[in-house]
Amino acid sequence: IANKDGHALRELLKEYHFADVAELLEELNSDEATYLIKLLKSKITSEALMELDEDLRERILENLTPTEIAQELEELDTDDAADIIAELDDKTQKEVIDKIIDEEHAADIVELLNYDEDTAGALMAKELVQVKETWTVAGCVREMRRQAENVTRVHSIYVTNREGKLTGRLSLKDLLTASEKTKISEIFIPKVDYVTVHTDNEEVARIMQKYDLEAIPVVDENGVLVGRITIDDIVDFIKEEAEKDYQMAAGISQDVEADDSIIALTRARLPWLFLGLLGGVGAAAIMGGFEEVLNNHAILLLFTPLIAAMAGNVGVQSSAIIVQGLANDDVKGSIGNRLIKEMLLAALNGAALATVLFFFIWGWKGTIDYGLSISVSLFVVIIVAGIIGTFIPLFLHKRGIDPAIATGPFITTSNDIFGILIYLYIAKLILGI
C-alpha cells in the first residue's frame, strides 16, 4: 500500500484507532512509517507514536523536522510529550520546544523535563480538572467545561484553596446532586491521597495499588497542586518492573526484547555468561586442588554436576521467593527468622532428595560408603544453598541495593562453587581420606 501514494490511504486509515495504526507502523520499515506519519493527521499519529517501540520511534523522529515533531507533541498530553522529547538530543529538544505554538503547553513540558527521571514529577501530566473551594456548583460546572477541553479523561476533580494548595477532592455524584448555588467548600471531601513531585515511582505505584486509586494528584514542596498521575502510566511501570526482575533472574542485564539486534542482546547477556564462566573455572580450580583424592575416588567427580545443579536450583528458588516478597512489600520480621525457616525447609527437601540419591548410588555402584558420603553432602549443600539464596537478597535490600541482582546467574554461580567445595570436604571427611 505504502509505495503508491494517494489520499486513498488517508481515507482508509481515518477511522483507525491509534493503537492499530501503531501496529501497522511496527510492520513497515522506517521510511514507509515516516511517510505515513507525515501523511496522517497528528491527532492519530501522535498517540500512535507513543505506542511504538523506542528504537522505531527514534528512527522516525530523525526523519521529521522540528516543526513536524512539534505538531505531534501539540496533540499529546504533557506527560507523553515530555517522554518523547526526552529521547531527543539537547539541540533538537530546544528547536522542537520553540516550534510548539501553544506556549502554556510548551512551558508545562519544559517543567516536566526538569524533574528526576524516577519521580512522580517526571511521571505526572499537567492536565487536570481543578476547582476552587470558593466557587459555587454552577461556576464549577462552567469552569469544568472549559478545563475539560484539555483533559482527555476526567479522573477526579481536585479542590484547591486560594493559594492553589490541594485541599481535597470533589465527587462527581455530589456535584451532580448539589444545587447550583451551593459552595464547593460545603460539599467537597477534605481527604485526598497525594504524592509530591519528588516521590519515587515505586512508592507511587505502591500507594495507588494499595488504595485502588485510578489517579493521584501531585503537589510541589509547598503543597500546591501541580499535576496528576493516572493508573495507565502505573500499569506500564508495574509491568516494566516485573519484567526487569524476571530478566535479572534469567541473567539478562538490560531491558532487551526478542527483536533487538544481536549486538544489543549480546551486551545484555555476555557479562552474566562471563560470570558463569568464572564460576566454572573456579569450580575446576577447586576440584584440581583435590586431585589426589579424586584420582582414587573418580566416582565423586561423576556427581559434581549434580551437586552444582542442585545448589543452583535451590538458591534460585529461595532468592526468587524473597525477591518477589520484597517487591510486594510483604516480607516482614527479622532476617534471623527467615533464615531458620528456610533452613528447615531446605532440610526437609534435602532429606527427601538425599535419600533418593543414596538408594540410586547404592543400587548402581553397590557401595554404601560412596552413597552415604555423596548424599550427606547433597543434604548439607541444599541447606547452605537455601540459606545463601535467602540471605543475600535480604542483605542487599537492607543495604538499599536492588535484591533482584542476587537472583539468577549470580546466585547460581556462587552456589556452584560453595556446593562443590562443601561436597568435596564432606566426602573427604566421611570416606576418611
Added chain:
Amino acid sequence: IANKDGHALRELLKEYHFADVAELLEELNSDEATYLIKLLKSKITSEALMELDEDLRERILENLTPTEIAQELEELDTDDAADIIAELDDKTQKEVIDKIIDEEHAADIVELLNYDEDTAGALMAKELVQVKETWTVAGCVREMRRQAENVTRVHSIYVTNREGKLTGRLSLKDLLTASEKTKISEIFIPKVDYVTVHTDNEEVARIMQKYDLEAIPVVDENGVLVGRITIDDIVDFIKEEAEKDYQMAAGISQDVEADDSIIALTRARLPWLFLGLLGGVGAAAIMGGFEEVLNNHAILLLFTPLIAAMAGNVGVQSSAIIVQGLANDDVKGSIGNRLIKEMLLAALNGAALATVLFFFIWGWKGTIDYGLSISVSLFVVIIVAGIIGTFIPLFLHKRGIDPAIATGPFITTSNDIFGILIYLYIAKLILGI
C-alpha cells in the same frame, strides 16, 4: 489493643482507610482479626477483607456466621462479592446468598458465579452507569444520579438501545456541554470497545492495555450490556501473570509467598528439585559411560560443572527472552528465523567465552590439546543450548501449552545433560580417544 475490648477501638479505627485496616488485620492472629471484623462497620471491613491474603480471609470467614458474611457482601461491588463467595464451600455459599437482603445484588452475584473462572464474565462487575439512546440530557442526568448511588466510581457512561444492546458511550464533557433538551442519540459516540462474557482474561488485559482503557463494557451473546471490567482488576491480573512466569522460571510451580507454610513451599519447590536430581543422576550415568576415557584424562571431569552451568545459563537466557516476548505478543515471524538469529548470537557469545577458557586452560595446564578440546566443546554446547532454549518455548506455544514451564529447571536440566553429552563426545573426537 485487641485483647481489652471497648468501643475506643471502634472510634480509633473509624477514620482508617480500608487498606490500612487490612494491613492491621494481617498482623493479628485470626481470632483477633475476627473480633475486629465483627466490631467494625461492614463498610470498612468488607473492603479490607478483599485486600487480605486468601489464607487469612478463609480463616476469618470460617468464624463468621452466614448472616455476618452476607452483611459484608452487601457492601461490596458484585465482582468482589462473587470472588469472596467463590472461596466458600457450596453449602455455605447458598446460606450466605439467602441472607443477602438486597435481592438484586444477590441475583447479580449468582449470575457472576456462573461464568467460567478465566473469562470476562467472572471478572466483571454488574455496577455501571447506563443511559438509553432515547433519553434527553436532563433525564439522563437525573437517571445518572440514581444509578450513581450503586456505583463507587463513574468510569464511563454506556449507551444502550431499547433492547439493552450496547450501542456506544457518552463522554462526560459532551454531557456537560449539551443543552438539557438534547437527545442522547444526538451526542453519544457510536464507537466503543467491548468484550463478551466469554472473552478470555488474557485477551481482556491485552485489549485494555493496547487501547489504554480504564474500563471496558461486557456484553452477552446478544450484545446486551451486562457488566463492566475496570483497570484495577486488570492490574491485579497482569501482576499475577508476571509473578507466575517469574516463579515458573525459578522452579516454583504453585503460587506461593514467602510467608506460606513450609509444607506449601515444599509442595511448590520439591518437584522441580526432583527433576534437577534426575538430571544430575542422568549426567552422572552418562559420565559413567565414558569411564575409560575419563580415567586417563581426568582433567576433562574438572570442567563438567562449568559446561553444565554454561549450558543452563544460556538456555535460561534464551527461553526467558522468548517467553517474555510471547507474553507481550511481540514475537512474530517464523521459528526458523528465530533459531538462526539465536544461533548467530550464541556463536558470538560462545566464541568470546571459549577463547577466554582456552587461554585459561593453556595457562593453567600448559596443554593446547585439552584447552582446544574443552573450549571447542563449550562453543558447541552454547550454540545447542541457545537453540534448545529458543525452540522449546516456541514449540510449546505453537501447541497451545504455556511456554513458561519451559524456563528455569526444565531447560537447565535438559541442557545439563545435552551439554555434558556433547562435551564428552567432542573431547573424545578432538583428543582422538
